[in-house]
Amino acid sequence: MTEDNSTLSPNIPKRPRTIDVVRKNINKRNAAERRFQLYGKVAIALAISFVFILFFDIINKGKGAFVQSYIALDIYLDEQQIDPDGTRDPAVIADANYFGIIRSNLREMFPEVSSRQERRNLYSLVSSGASYQLADLVREHPEYIGNTFRLWVPADDDIDMLIKGYIDRNIPEDDRRIKDNQIAWIDKLNEEGRVKTQFNTTFFTAGDSRDAELAGILGALSGSFFTLIVTLLLSFPIGVAAAIYLEEFAPQNRLTDIIEVNINNLAAVPSIVFGLLGLAVFINFFALPRSAPLVGGLVLTLMTLPTIIISSRAALKSVPPAIREAAIGLGASKMQMVFNHVLPLALPGMLTGTIIGMAQALGETAPLLMIGMVAFIVDVPSSFTDPSTVLPVQIFLWADSPERAFVEKTSGAIMVLLAFLITMNAVAVFIRKKLERRW
């Protein structure tokens, strides 16, 4: 063959047959490809296993946050103590010493307890919230006054940990937060059927608390919800409008070049800087309320905008030019072209960018610290201007708390955050699919 080649033209240098060369290094080529595929598979396996480890760890630690131990007290409400005049006036009822009632009840259950130290240990079996629970109950049901009834009150967080089995009974008494006599009392209550563990509604209905057994996620959840509503309502229309203008209408000149570069730069600015900006502009200059979801949403809007603008512009760019030419050629104005043909095709891509931006905003902590959303807030916010915190900040606050019970609350809050994120993304993906199908 090689000789044939040389006879064809003297100018063409002698070359070996292509197939011989190919055969010689085909194994090497295939091996390189197999190796590359292996790297890819290993990378994916690693990524998946890390995700599984993370989920397993979080669920394992956090599942306890969704249940709570309760202790049954047989309460006798003495009319003389609560409402001596029999007026059933809510103000009078609310003033009664429920704290004392709970305590004396505990003393009656364990009459052998005498020393001050022992009594204090006894009182701390139940949550400090028990007396408020009792007060609320009596206010709603004044007919209980003068009667005896069984009341399930939440156990104190340390006792809760003991009941759930997180505290090792074998280590020396001085090294654990639960004393021997407390263990004995709980065991006795358990034998009497006065201890139960059930679904922790408080976790989903209460705001933050210093007491782990009274702390709930609802405050942070509402805070995140309000904050993200503000972020979405501002960043999506502004981002999409900016992208459409820059991509379709703006003249190509130095000014738009500078704007484009700066939008890309903004996407790389550390988020805490946006927090400082929010503090200086929204709170100090415009005097908006501190710790409010409104300000949080504004700050997160600033942070999310570059992401949405960049991805929206990419989506607009990817619309085939033939579609634009077709519309223009029919005599459509630029706006008719953009809104009837280009935008519908670009919208799914824009939504993808928005999902990414919103997911970032949901997980953002640093800028919100700067505008005061890190405060300890017990009340559940009910509007955009109520002081509140958000889920990631709540996780940070709980992770910082020394009590053992907050470990599971932290993981529980992470699970709620992930559920929120997955729900949000699922809704966005659903909307995107719906838009795609129409085309």
Place this chain on the structure above:
Amino acid sequence: MENNQQAAPASPSIPSSQIPRDHRETVGDYTVESPRMSARDVNVHYGDKHAIKGVNLDLGRNEVLAMIGPSGCGKSTFLRCLNRMNDTVKDCKVTGDITLDNKNIYDKKLDVVELRAQVGMVFQKPNPFPKSIYENVAWGARIHGLANTNAELDEIVETSLQKAGLWNEVKDRLDAQGTGLSGGQQQRLCIARTIAINPEVILMDEPCSALDPIATAIVEDLIDELREQFTIAIVTHSMHQAARVSQRTAYFHLGDLIEIGATNDIFTRPRHELTEDYISGRFG
């Protein structure tokens, strides 16, 4: 391209033309009586590139004008000047006068939307909107407000599809996606879409280059029928097509309009050597 031109040896079988290759003035009469569109001294620059060099050309009523020439000769560029599609191209500068019914289309006061409603365009690659067949045809009429009622719009869609010879194939599936049709059907859909806005001039930029011979034949027949109602300018790479559908043919070469005349004359008695080289297949 220049190399080709230089390298082409004079073939002894074809008689030599009178006008030598380096002659750049347009050969033939570029004017017609009462033209629909006329271009005078049109120059187009893409940045540094001089794409169209002082072209004069008239477009008569109810005629098909074919523009032929080797790739890069500027025929598509010239066509796109006629409805200002080049406006969207960055760095493109058009000078000279182009008039439609004696009104300058590059007049600053003229709204380009008005112009494009009168001068429609069919592109090289079929580009139906990713919408239903009905919507593809109806959209242009709707944005211009040509139909007051849905019944009128239905009427426009039906007649346009009939004129484009597509009605019988799609009348039962007007809600189907326009992009789901075959290539030839898509191109006829694009023609129907252009007809629907009832323009006066239709520009076609190599409308059959992406089609198979059967679809091409259908579109060519269609062009011949459309001539009764519209003025058509068609850019084509196929000389057979130019010979089949057009009444006049213009030959472009490197931005110059070399020769123009009745199609019959151009293909049987070319007067310029470049034209002859091209139609006898020596380059291009």
